[in-house]
Amino acid sequence: MAQVRTTTRGGDTREARIGGGARIRGRIHGEGDLVVEGQVDGEVAIRGDLTIAEGASITSEAVEAHAVTIAGTLEGDVAATGPVRLAPGSRVRGNLRGTAVTIDDGARFSGKLDCEFDLPPELGGAPRGDARGRPPARR
């Protein structure tokens, strides 16, 4: 089982890159950014930003990262602490959670989107006083 680690040193992030010809089966975790140009089958948990390049693919039970940009294929759930973006040509199947989710015209997607926000009070959202009322905890 392969393990790829990226480490930070005093705030510096080193970018890890999985090249086009690489196929990884296993768990990837680390502090920095990750660019996937090959194929990954396994959990991904990084603190930095994740980019899935065109032609690349990730199949995973769980993908955790800060910002996630997908131009290739992803099958699996994404829990991002930053924004998630699906570029045109991307194919994604799974549930996405992030601060914002952007799907460009031409992306193919099926799954749930879960952004935190409130509907206006006319539709039952939090009253105007609350800045960003948190929805009741689910799990």
Place this chain on the structure above:
Amino acid sequence: MAANVTVIGRTTRVHGRLTGASDLEVQGFVEGEIVVGGDVTVDAQGIVGASVRGRRVIVRGAVKGDLVGEEAVLLQDGARVVGDVRAPRVAIAQGALVRGYVQTGEGDGAPARSARAQSAARPAAARPAAAVHERAAVAARAPAPAASPAPPKVAVKPAAAQERGAAHAASGTNNAGPRRPPPPVVPALKKTKGQIAKKKER
């Protein structure tokens, strides 16, 4: 002055269904299903509290309900949507916020067929049949969206079985068709069950 675009103004509140063939722009408040053949635009101040179906559905305001576009659903900056989104093309721009199930692609025309089967079944007063059929088609699509050939096959056969069931229900011979719970999601089983049901109805 014949008008082909309907505009629900900013201070207008509609509590009821909105249907028709033309385009629609919502600047005010609509609490009721919207089903039109043209484009639906929900402006930045627009608020819709029920599902919306149109050719293209463009949202800049707030919607609590499902969005179905025959052609596309475009959520623009400022949109806040809680509900499922389905269309051949779905774009969610920077600044749009969504909570719900989103599916792009048509599944080879399955939604169009289900819409036509639905409107064919409706005159036979088979609204429960149409709802069951739509739920069955959606359930069939949900687990295997990547396997494109499978869903349309599954969607067409239940459509035929349900339409016959609807016709039977209308003639009053058998209520088993529309009342049946949605068939299981496995395509092979669904086909068999449909045929068994047809035999029962005879």
Place this chain on the structure above:
Amino acid sequence: MASTVIGAGITIEGEITTDEDVVVAGTVRGKLSAKEGITIEHGATVDADVAGASLVIAGALTGNVTATERVDLQSGARVIGNVKAARVTIADGAQFKGNVDMDV
């Protein structure tokens, strides 16, 4: 002031309330009430009680009509229902069946 236009290809079943003008060219079933003017165009079908400031009717309306100012039935109008307004005009060619109450 912006107006609400219910176009020819649209049917609304339910209640509509607004502070603006309303022009109905399509179909309304239920209830319609506006703070300003309501125009029901030729070709429109309204099965509803209608209330507004001033109403101009050139289409088909079945229901009670109440205006705080005036109601004008134009040629081509077909109205079945009671009309209540300070001023009422019924043009030649308009069809009307119901009570008229000008004692507001």
